[in-house]
Amino acid sequence: VIYRRELRTLPGATHNAAMGVAVSAMLAGGVLAFGVDTHTKALNPSLGNPVAPTRASIDRGTALFQQNCVVCHGADGRGEGPGAAELNPKPTDFRLHTPLHVDAQFFKFIADGFAGSEMPEYRAELSEEDIWNLVNYLRSAFSDAATE
Numbered sequence: 001v002i003y004r005r006e007l008r009t010l011p012g013a014t015h016n017a018a019m020g021v022a023v024s025a026m027l028a029g030g031v032l033a034f035g036v037d038t039h040t041k042a043l044n045p046s047l048g049n050p051v052a053p054t055r056a057s058i059d060r061g062t063a064l065f066q067q068n069c070v071v072c073h074g075a076d077g078r079g080e081g082p083g084a085a086e087l088n089p090k091p092t093d094f095r096l097h098t099p100l101h102v103d104a105q106f107f108k109f110i111a112d113g114f115a116g117s118e119m120p121e122y123r124a125e126l127s128e129e130d131i132w133n134l135v136n137y138l139r140s141a142f143s144d145a146a147t148e
Helices: 010-035 056-068 096-098 103-112 130-140
Strands: none
Touching: 056 130, 096 130, 103 130
């Protein structure tokens, strides 16, 4: 006995539409599974920072923040400095983002700029130690403990 099974297929346009929906659903699922930042607190915030957050480091970072960052991020770190109104996207609100990123990420954002924004790169203008000093200031000024 030979069994023959007939496959029923959808008409061309319907089949193409169904395949398009299926592929779209798979892509959306992949983006949601792997491409969405959950914005949970950093477990080890100082990860990768070779400069201890001493008073001298934080003071140096404070001065650097005043010289380079206040114009966009504002003195209070809310992203509402005098130059922020013209920027799209708006500058980061450090009160919200500092607990979510490790120091090594902030170092990279400062050193290399932030893609898709007006955040400039400071690698050529600041030494690595000064970038770490700036990161130490951000952590001390805008972490959960500092903003409570």
